[in-house]
Amino acid sequence: MHKHRLLVKPMGFVSTTDCFVSVMCPYLADSKNNDANILKHIIASDNGQIKSWLQKDDVVIVDRGFRDSIDLLEELGIQTEMPSFLKKGQTQFTTEESNTSRFITKIRWVVESANGRIKTWVFFNHVMPNSQIPYIGEYLRIVCSICNKYFKPLSSGDPQEDQLLGCKIIYLCKQNNLLKEKIESENLHRIRSSSWCKIDAASVDFPSITEEDLRNHTLGVYRIKLAKSYVAEHVTENNDFEVLVHKQENNLICAKMQSRHVSARAYLLWIQYDEVTVLGWFCKCRAGAIIVGMCAHVSAVIWYLGYARCLNIPYCSGDDWTKYLTDARNMPDPEIIDESDDSDCIEE
Template identity: 55%
Template sequence: MEPAILVIDGTYIYIQKSGQFMFQRRSYSMHKHRPLVKPMMFVTTTGYIVSVLGPYFADSKNNDASILNQILNSNIQEIKEWIQENDVFVVDRGFRDSMDLLQQLGIQTEMPSFSKQRKQHTTGESNASRLVTKIRWVVEAVNGRLKTWKYLDRVLPNSQIPYIGDIVRIVCAIFNKFGTPISTGDAEQDQLLGSKMLHLSRKQNSLWERIEREGLFNRPSKWQKMETTTDIIFPVLTEEDLRNLTLGVYQLKLARSYTQEHMSETGGYEVSICKVDANLINAKIQSRHFSSKLYQLWVSFDDCNVQGWYCTCRAGARVVGTCSHVASILWYMGFARHLDKSFDFSKDWTQYLQDASYTPDPISIDESDDEGNTEE
């Protein structure tokens, strides 16, 4: 019998702040910084919702791992009867404290790599994490669907708390019966994509190895800043080519915003070209989360194809798809700059706000009046 594959994650239903202090403490999420309750979702890789358990409290005693441990130890909904040895649970890093229990039950667990000791995952860790996230997105899509119901997308009054669990289960049942499938792709194409990702996951990042070997990192003397990106003969890419390189659409969605922030005054992306290899470019990308952090990336190419990439971000060493920083360079250099129409960037709202960190130059005030007399 084929093993079952379940994708597990908690979702959030926001509630009012309670006047009952014990409940207020236990329903306050330090992660979201607001009161909420947490239903736990069990979903197949096709988006079918197998079960919704809870809702649970939101305090530190009710993190994802604690909730799953309680479900398994208490055999809620007789879960041990419908999961078997060698079944697969796909989870995020929040379930890392459940790994021992799942191993005892014979459940195979797939989780993105987790490491606080290093600033960057190895190529193998990054590749393995991408394989997991490619499967795990389905539970995020299901959770997003729940919030399309306005009742579940707003802050619920506390008088509705007794009914939240039943309402979420009813909505999920409606989705299972009448909703469009989450995954609408061709089965054969999905099989080919999966095989491609597995093949790439066994490879090393040769560009990273070359950068280390040739000392191209932090060596300004080996790079020349290009005034205009038209001087670089970069391969022209279609939208399908970009999806084949990123192996997803999430990175391409972020690519536009990264490009918008890094466009120069002359309208081009600021990149540098290697003095000893015209088919190797370098760029620095501002982190979207931290103002003090810049990521450095490299892309190698020939006349027709992108050959490799490497970025100093946490996931930038992977070869199973690209990070969003590399996707930004690929999107602009290979696709966007060849379009005749202007880019459809996000609206810049900064012009409508004041900036207290900006201090204008002191204005010299002439204290003399029009007659040349100094006022007292």
């Protein structure tokens, strides 16, 4: 129960070609019915005859919410792939862990996109009366069948380009982050005035890149969509954006980016480049060692230096909605009353 509403939860299986294989529901949406427990129940009760179409050596891509059901799937001979968890005392994923997790999420995006299609149906995008609970499962299966039959594929790109992208990701997964190794081995993460010089980003001789070049680096568009809001928080009213340039290596810059999750936390990042393109990157955030794509902090800096500031139109930050709000902390100055003008004042 949440806000006096009974919540129900479906469990869907989606193929890599964005087709709904099966949908089981409705399940209760409480702590005892998390993703892992629901999957265990589906397998134990053979719900939807799952054991007839889920075969040995099949590969199942899951998110972190299914971690407690991994052992059961592996006992059935099913291969599972899931993003990594930070180990106790670990503050950052290794390059291999970051790369593998990005590889998994790159494949699993079809699940979120397919689920998003369900909400395009007005019936499922609103609160339903409790009297519809007995029929929700059938309604949902009908809608998913219609999506399979009549909706266009979510991925309608060039198959050859998709295959090249897959090969690129597989290759990058096996590589090390050379800039990370350089930063750590040469102690460049210690920002000293003897090694680094603070300048405005407008003075950095950064290569001009296109949005397509940036998509090739990020391996997607989500990070690019976040870049504008990230940069807007760091650009001053005079459109100044400060970075640090290494005194011995002019093609190596350092910047500090604010976390969008924790206001009191900021991350240092480094970017290496030449006259034509970006050569490497490393950030101190959890996924900052990644080279299969990049974190949002790095992509924001590259987006600004290589693309946004090179536009002919002035840089435009994200909409500042706070200008329409009143901050109670900004108290007006107290009114000063001159007692000499008080007609009721009586001198003794």
